[in-house]
Amino acid sequence: MVKHGRIGVVTVTYNSGTVLEDFLRCMESQTHRDFLLYVVDNASKDETLAMLRQWHDSRLRVIANEENLGVAEGNNQGIRAAIADGCGAVLLLNNDTEFSASLITELADGMDQYGVEMTCPKMMYHDEPQRIWAAGGELQPQYGYRCVHYGENQIDRGQYDRPRLVSYVPTCCVLIRAEVFRKIGIMDKLYFVYVDDVDFMYRAMKAKLRLMYLPETKLLHKVGRLTGGGELSAFSVRYCTRNRVYFLLQHCGVLASTPLLIAYQFYYAISLLRRSTFRIYLIKQSAVWEGMKLWWYSRTDNNKTCLP
Numbered sequence: 483m484v485k486h487g488r489i490g491v492v493t494v495t496y497n498s499g500t501v502l503e504d505f506l507r508c509m510e511s512q513t514h515r516d517f518l519l520y521v522v523d524n525a526s527k528d529e530t531l532a533m534l535r536q537w538h539d540s541r542l543r544v545i546a547n548e549e550n551l552g553v554a555e556g557n558n559q560g561i562r563a564a565i566a567d568g569c570g571a572v573l574l575l576n577n578d579t580e581f582s583a584s585l586i587t588e589l590a591d592g593m594d595q596y597g598v599e600m601t602c603p604k605m606m607y608h609d610e611p612q613r614i615w616a617a618g619g620e621l622q623p624q625y626g627y628r629c630v631h632y633g634e635n636q637i638d639r640g641q642y643d644r645p646r647l648v649s650y651v652p653t654c655c656v657l658i659r660a661e662v663f664r665k666i667g668i669m670d671k672l673y674f675v676y677v678d679d680v681d682f683m684y685r686a687m688k689a690k691l692r693l694m695y696l697p698e699t700k701l702l703h704k705v706g707r708l709t710g711g712g713e714l715s716a717f718s719v720r721y722c723t724r725n726r727v728y729f730l731l732q733h734c735g736v737l738a739s740t741p742l743l744i745a746y747q748f749y750y751a752i753s754l755l756r757r758s759t760f761r762i763y764l765i766k767q768s769a770v771w772e773g774m775k776l777w778w779y780s781r782t783d784n785n786k787t788c789l790p
Contacts, residue, residue, distance in 0.1 A: 489517045489586060489657070490564025493577045494556035499528040501704060505577040506537050514586040518543055518567060520560035521577075524550040552674035557653070561668050562789065565660050572663070576654045578704040580608060588699040589657040592645070598692040599659045602651040603699035604642065614638050615703050618648035618695030621684060626730050626742045629680045632695075643697045649687050653679040655701050662691055667787030672780055676718070677725035684733060685787075719762055720769045727773025732780065743770070 491509070495502065509519055521534055522545045534544050545559050557574055564572045571593070573586060585603070592601040605616040614633035621627040629650045633642045653669075666685040669678050686693065730739040754763045 487516070487570035488568060489514065489571050489573055489590065490520060490560065490567065490569035491517050491573045491575055491586070492520045492522065492557055492560030492564060493575050494522045494524060494553050494560070495526055495530050495534075495577055496524040496550060497526045497528045498530045498577050499526070499533060501578045502530060502533050504580050506533075508579075508581050508583075508585070510539070511583040512586050513583050514590060517541060517573075517586060518564065518569065520545065520563050522556040522559045523547060524552070524556055552671065554669040554673045554675065554678035555671035557678075558668045558671060561663055565663065565789070569660060571657055571659050573657045574653045574655070576703065579655065580702045580704075581655075582700070585655075585699060585701065586657075588696060592694055592696045592699070593657060593659070596645070596692075596694045598647070598694040599662050600651075600656055600686070600691065600693040601696055601699075602648075602656045602693065603701045604638075604695070604697045605652070605654060605701050605703050606638065608702040608704040611702055612638050614642065615705060616652055616654075617642035617697065618646070618693075619650040619652075621649045621680070621687060626734055626739065627680065627684055629683075642695075645697060646695055648693055648695045650680065650683045651693060651695070653682065654703055656693070662686065663789055665689055666691070668789060670787050672728065672776055672783075673725050674721065676721045677729050681729055681732070684729075716762075716765055719765050720772075723766045723769035724773040724776065727770050728776045728780070731774065731777035746770070 493505070518541050519539070520543045523531055523534075524547050531544070531546060534542065543563060545563065547556070551559075561572055571590065573589065589601045589603065602618060604614065607613045607615050614636050616631035617633040619629055619631045621629055631652070632648070666689050670681050673681060683693070727743065730742060750763055750766050754760065
């Protein structure tokens with residue numbers, strides 16, 4: 483059973499010094515003691531690596547990259563290491579989070595109780611712990627498998643307190659059986675950051691793998707604390723737009739994607755008239771072409787999500 487086996491916890495750091503102490507404190511208190519913590523550092527320039535060197539725990543494994551390989555490939559490095567070390571499940575977990583001592587235990591118990599391949603908690607805003615960030619979610623095929631967080635920005639009044647199967651959850655915190663990666667592969671490194679979780683959950687859904695949302699298990703997420711920008715930051719606009727285009731072409735095909743890509747152009751134009759800036763508009767237009775080029779490049783890289 484998963485709860486009695488070794489679990490690999492994978493987190494990707496990039497200048498995470500401001501949040502790392504709280505994260506490590508939460509990891510140290512876990513009631514499930516049989517875990518290995520894989521911290522994949524993407525060339526942090528702050529005190530992240532120094533803080534990790536001071537955390538004297540034999541379960542810590544640090545993979546220090548000399549350059550920023552992105553969140554997707556960082557997760558892959560941790561996943562590969564965890565599977566090579568014989569972990570029966572992998573917990574993908576952001577380090578800009580705080581959680582109770584029973585997080586790993588509850589996620590593993592839920593996996594066994596419901597006989598599913600993946601489990602996730604109720605995720606709340608750290609600064610407003612009564613406000614929901616994601617109570618599970620879904621992929622909407624009618625909109626090109628757009629992802630939606632259930633309950634986002636709602637005050638938690640128990641409206642999402644029923645355990646249920648969901649088709650999507652951000653990989654901010656999700657426990658995944660090792661065999662899932664053997665069946666559908668790892669993360670697509672070409673996303674770099676953003677939408678890589680949508681791609682992974684889409685592949686899991688197509689393979690009929692089950693993801694159970696566990697409302698009694700909670701996690702506090704410091705949303706946006708590390709990326710340093712809101713929805714209209716140049717960084718997030720570029721990668722969200724680029725990766726959305728890439729996802730559509732990759733999984734829906736050119737024919738089915740064309741109406742949505744045209745609709746996006748109308749949306750971008752309307753946003754420009756209403757609230758967006760011309761700078762943001764230009765970033766989006768450039769990112770659309772970048773996404774198309776990425777998709778074309780990906781056609782020659784058929785093994786980008788395979789385990790070695």
